[in-house]
Amino acid sequence: MAETPRLTESASAVFAVLAQAGSATRPQLASLAGLSKPTVSSAVAELEAARLATHSGTASGGTGRSAAVYGLGPASGAVLAVDLGPARTLVRGCALDGTLLAEATGTREEAVEAVREALDALPVGAPLRTIVVAVGDVTAPDGAGGGMRPATAKAGPVFDAVSVALPPGVPVHLENNVNCAALAELHEGxxxxxxxxxxxxxxxxxxxxxxxxxxxxxxxxxxxxxxxxxxxxxxxxxxxxxxxxxxxxxxxxxxxxxxxxxxxxxxxxxxxxxxxxxxxxxxxxxxxxxxxxxxxxxxxxxxxxxxxxxxxxxxxxxxxxxxxxxxxxxxxxxxxxxxxxxxxxxxVGDRGTVVGAARLAVARGVQTVTEAAWVKD
Amino acid sequence: MAETPRLTESASAVFAVLAQAGSATRPQLASLAGLSKPTVSSAVAELEAARLATHSGTASGGTGRSAAVYGLGPASGAVLAVDLGPARTLVRGCALDGTLLAEATGTREEAVEAVREALDALPVGAPLRTIVVAVGDVTAPDGAGGGMRPATAKAGPVFDAVSVALPPGVPVHLENNVNCAALAELHEGxxxxxxxxxxxxxxxxxxxxxxxxxxxxxxxxxxxxxxxxxxxxxxxxxxxxxxxxxxxxxxxxxxxxxxxxxxxxxxxxxxxxxxxxxxxxxxxxxxxxxxxxxxxxxxxxxxxxxxxxxxxxxxxxxxxxxxxxxxxxxxxxxxxxxxxxxxxxxxVGDRGTVVGAARLAVARGVQTVTEAAWVKD
DNA sequence: TGTACTTCGTTAGGAAGTTAACTAACGAAG
DNA sequence: CTTCGTTAGTTAACTTCCTAACGAAGTACA
Structure with missing residues (x-):
């Protein structure tokens, strides 16, 4: 076990690129991250040691030697996205490459149960990196603690009700639902x-x-x-x-x-x-x-x-x-x-808000992996 | 004479910071550019050799050893800004740190003369890096050559008339006058x-x-x-x-x-x-x-x-x-x-448009110094 | 089944920048 | 006038990443 969980800068860059691509070979990572082959090799070795990446197969397509394919490892973790709609609550758990890991739905009143259901369906051992909650309200930075709060009173109570179901210690980000849906159109719409x-x-x-x-x-x-x-x-x-x-x-x-x-x-x-x-x-x-x-x-x-x-x-x-x-x-x-x-x-239709919230959560989750690793202990 | 006029990356960064600050000591440059002292030292040496920076004095204020102060050198050059207003034409020549080098005014009909007057007042030997022309029209990228053209017909003829006075080979950028004035408010308003x-x-x-x-x-x-x-x-x-x-x-x-x-x-x-x-x-x-x-x-x-x-x-x-x-x-x-x-x-008032155009020209001029130096010959 | 070709991945050497430590220069206090 | 604290600048060792070259592992084809 490594005593120092910090990642080098190149490893962080490679991880970010790998999360975006889902899976990739080392040459692909090199060109996407703008790094050289040797640097990518050492970065991948570092990520594998930290279980942030795993060797998931070999690419046997064209001519030449076949490349090893890498994907996200179990330690990369997951994120949660919640759409607190006026009628329905949609919840989604994703890996950091955006793949769906858990899904749950409920009425507005069943929001807490839906969140619990999705959390239970996430793979055990995978750290929850961040949570994004989409609300139909203007959101503004909270005065204390760098969190977010609904700026007007509309969505406040619902958010408070849901927040009891959220695991403590995980950063929660509030975002406007229209902004989330826009992100969904951007990424897959x-x-x-x-x-x-x-x-x-x-x-x-x-x-x-x-x-x-x-x-x-x-x-x-x-x-x-x-x-x-x-x-x-x-x-x-x-x-x-x-x-x-x-x-x-x-x-x-x-x-x-x-x-x-x-x-x-x-x-x-x-x-x-x-x-x-x-x-x-x-x-x-x-x-x-x-x-x-x-x-x-x-x-x-x-x-x-x-x-x-x-x-x-x-x-x-x-x-x-x-x-x-x-x-x-x-x-x-x-x-x-x-x-x-x-x-x-x-x-993307009605699912846009959760999908976009999940995209936002993934982006923030990747940041926590590559930045939290930089914190001086 | 150096045969290779390329700047290292750190020298480019230091030059950009120096242009923004006008004049600075090496420790200031280091903290502004986010570089270490030894790197700044070698970067400054490189800039001095290229006459892009000069030793302009010593800072003898506080306690401790007094630091050498550096400013822009003669080879850093100048930029030109032209405000083609509906009634008046304002022209300004600036160094890359924003200091005024030449100024001229005229009616709309005297635009060509005003441009020539300002060009003549610029120090000889200082290369003209770029020209920004502010017009009261929507501007859009030109199809060919990466230049800019007025998108509608309003400002086209005036711009064409002025462009005969502009020295060839210098990149010309067209910008909307309101955008220029906004930049003036941003930088000094x-x-x-x-x-x-x-x-x-x-x-x-x-x-x-x-x-x-x-x-x-x-x-x-x-x-x-x-x-x-x-x-x-x-x-x-x-x-x-x-x-x-x-x-x-x-x-x-x-x-x-x-x-x-x-x-x-x-x-x-x-x-x-x-x-x-x-x-x-x-x-x-x-x-x-x-x-x-x-x-x-x-x-x-x-x-x-x-x-x-x-x-x-x-x-x-x-x-x-x-x-x-x-x-x-x-x-x-x-x-x-x-x-x-x-x-x-x-x-900033009426001068806003020229001032902002000059700011824009300075920003682009600094880029030409730090980027053109990267071109492979 | 070799042989040629292509691509993957590693090794070795070098360039660029950082930290740490040291020397140099300046002001203030005794 | 010396000594001390502070800040500027340089030197040296180390880190990181790149380029270039080479060995390894595949496919294509006679």
């Missing part, structure tokens, strides 16, 4: 391969996740992308009211408008966005008009984002925003008002 | 010491310079911060028109509203923002009301920015935005609508 984009979520509320250079933009109060505070209505002779835009463009307002515009000839009035979009897809006139109107509203919101950020790509998500039927209308309004900007629909 | 803020310029046009982590955010089309494209008017039953917001909140509209609201009892109607703000400062009721209204409009604009970016600080500038009289009204409206955000007035 519609924004794959991009460096900068905006993820516009339209549901009961509206929110924007901003990714610039692969990093989430959080803002001075953790409130970047809180579009509910855009001035609205905005005109020469009207006073904007706080949060008025969310009431107007959110899911509730869409259904309210549907109820108001509905005529007997249209059949039963839809009571969910799903029904409304289905009727529009069938060619019903009233439903189609409502969808077109909604698309224009979303397009204006997107135009406001593009006017400030010019992100080049906007991914639409959320319970009323993710329908591809909206795309033509949104693109038309955005094109009329603002800069050339791609608009696509979310591909 | 109201945002000194900040990492993230927004510079909101209200004049004939409106624009926002976004600085995140000390870097200007340009956007996919180079159009980040082009607030003229914010949807306006924006309400349930109005169609937003492109650029309508600029017409409404810009300087022209302020004077137009003044003319409309003016009554005979108020005396002669002001025909400049200066006059209007002066009358308001004297306590004239009509002028005061117009200023208050303008402050509320600017506050709404700031709220739109804060809703998307949550920058923590907004610096107000421009011909009608820089008046500190606006601050209370802007702060009130922003506080009512959005997140806690500091609001202050610009401190």
């Amino acid at each position: 519609a924004a794959l391969g991009r460096r900068t984009f905006g993820y516009l979520r339209i549901g009961v509320g509206i929110g924007l996740g901003i990714v610039i250079g692969g990093q989430v933009l959080r803002g001075a109060n953790g409130a970047a992308g809180e579009l509910a505070r855009l001035p609205y209505p905005w005109d020469d002779d009207r006073e904007p009211r706080q949060e008025a835009l969310e009431e107007y463009v959110g899911a509730h307002s869409l259904l309210r408008r549907a109820a108001a515009a509905w005529r007997d000839a249209d059949g039963p009035c839809p009571d969910s966005a799903d029904q409304l979009f289905a009727l529009a897809a069938e060619g019903r006139e009233t439903a189609g008009a409502l969808v077109a109107r909604h698309a224009a509203d979303v397009g204006r919101l997107a135009a406001a984002v593009a006017a400030v950020l010019d992100p080049g790509l906007i991914v639409l998500g959320g319970s009323t925003g993710a329908y591809p039927q909206l795309l033509p209308g949104v693109r038309a309004e955005l094109g009329r008002l603002s800069w050339p900007t791609e608009v696509v629909s979310s591909t | 109201a945002a000194l010491g900040r990492r993230t803020f927004g510079y909101l310029r209200i004049g004939v046009g409106i624009g926002l310079g976004i600085v995140i982590g000390g870097q200007v955010l340009r956007g996919a089309n180079g159009a980040a911060g082009e607030l003229a494209r914010l949807p306006y008017p924006w309400d349930d039953d109005r169609e937003p028109r492109q650029e309508a917001l600029e017409e409404y909140v810009g300087a022209h509209s302020l004077l137009r509203r003044a003319a409309a609201a003016w009554r005979d009892a108020d005396g002669p109607c002001p025909d400049s923002a200066d006059q209007l703000f002066a009358l308001a400062a004297e306590g004239r009721e009509t002028a005061g009301a117009l200023v208050a209204r303008h402050a509320a409009d600017v506050g709404r604009l700031a709220a739109a920015v804060a809703a998307v970016l949550d920058p923590g600080l907004i610096v107000l500038g421009g011909s009608t935005g820089a008046y500190p009289q606006l601050l209370p009204g802007v702060r009130a409206e922003l506080g009512r609508l959005s997140w806690p955000t500091e609001v202050v007035s610009s401190t």
Whole structure:
């Protein structure tokens, strides 16, 4: 047993690259980490000794000598991601290469049980590196201890309830759910391969996740992308009211408008966005008009984002925003008002928030391995 | 004479730090660059041999042995910054530590002469590293050659006219003037010491310079911060028109509203923002009301920015935005609508654009020294 | 079944930078 | 005027990583 669990700098770099790749040969690690073959050899030896990496097979593809393949070892550990949604709680445990190790679901009330279930399903002996909890609230650094707290009161109680189930001593990071979903689109969704984009979520509320250079933009109060505070209505002779835009463009307002515009000839009035979009897809006139109107509203919101950020790509998500039927209308309004900007629909859907939270947790977990090892004892 | 003009990595790092500090002792360089004393010693020797640094004195302040002070050497060269404003052209030549070497001014038509005058005033023998031209237009990377071009036609002809006066072979970088002014606030203005803020310029046009982590955010089309494209008017039953917001909140509209609201009892109607703000400062009721209204409009604009970016600080500038009289009204409206955000007035004023362009040129010039030296011959 | 070719991994030597210790220079106190 | 504390700069040993060359282990082909 090594008395000094510190990693050399090159070993840390190799570990980070190995975690990102999942598994790789030594030459691959060398080119990905920008290190030479001998350095990678010694780094791999160091990681194997620390059980952070293991020899998982040999690559026997092409010509030439076959290379040894390495993967993450048992000591690399796991991370936990929790999505505290308004109705459902999703929990995910992942290894540091992102592979799913445990999964659990429950209602909001069953959050504690779901967390316990996922924790029990994690492999024994694997250290839990970090926990990320996604909440539907602005999150800001806590004054004490470097932790995070919901900045407003909305998500506070739920978070407190869940935190009793979390093992002590493991760093917990709170993150806004829209930011998490944006990260999911970045890593395995519609924004794959991009460096900068905006993820516009339209549901009961509206929110924007901003990714610039692969990093989430959080803002001075953790409130970047809180579009509910855009001035609205905005005109020469009207006073904007706080949060008025969310009431107007959110899911509730869409259904309210549907109820108001509905005529007997249209059949039963839809009571969910799903029904409304289905009727529009069938060619019903009233439903189609409502969808077109909604698309224009979303397009204006997107135009406001593009006017400030010019992100080049906007991914639409959320319970009323993710329908591809909206795309033509949104693109038309955005094109009329603002800069050339791609608009696509979310591909990760409802799981986006947990998936993104898990991505964030993995990134932080890798840091703890490569940084904690540097602490002077 | 050294046959190989390449710098070692440590010498490059030390040079960059020295350029930022202007002058420094070896221990200072070591701590600023994060290098050890012996490494700095050899780096300084290398820079001195290349005439990129010179021994400029000794620091004889405190106790202990007095340290040698080094500054930039004659071979470090100079950069040129040009502000092609709508009326005036400002030109500035700087050393790589930011010290002013030459200055020239002219009307828009005299741009070529002003550039020639500044170039002539630069010390002979000092290589010109780079040129930054600030234009009132969106700038985007040119297809060929890695240069920059105005993206729309507005500033194109002026830039072409000036470019004949620029010495060939020197890299030219085009930048938006609002972005330049934001950099000036960052380095020597109201945002000194900040990492993230927004510079909101209200004049004939409106624009926002976004600085995140000390870097200007340009956007996919180079159009980040082009607030003229914010949807306006924006309400349930109005169609937003492109650029309508600029017409409404810009300087022209302020004077137009003044003319409309003016009554005979108020005396002669002001025909400049200066006059209007002066009358308001004297306590004239009509002028005061117009200023208050303008402050509320600017506050709404700031709220739109804060809703998307949550920058923590907004610096107000421009011909009608820089008046500190606006601050209370802007702060009130922003506080009512959005997140806690500091609001202050610009401190660099009209010179901001050239100063910022010079800062940008210095940063790029330092890069050319430390990078060009790495090119394999 | 050799032989040639290709790729993997290790060994050896060198470049660059760090820590630690030492010498040099300067101010203040006795 | 000497001595002491403090800070600057240099020298030496050690660490880390790279390049270059070589041996090892595969595949392709006569």
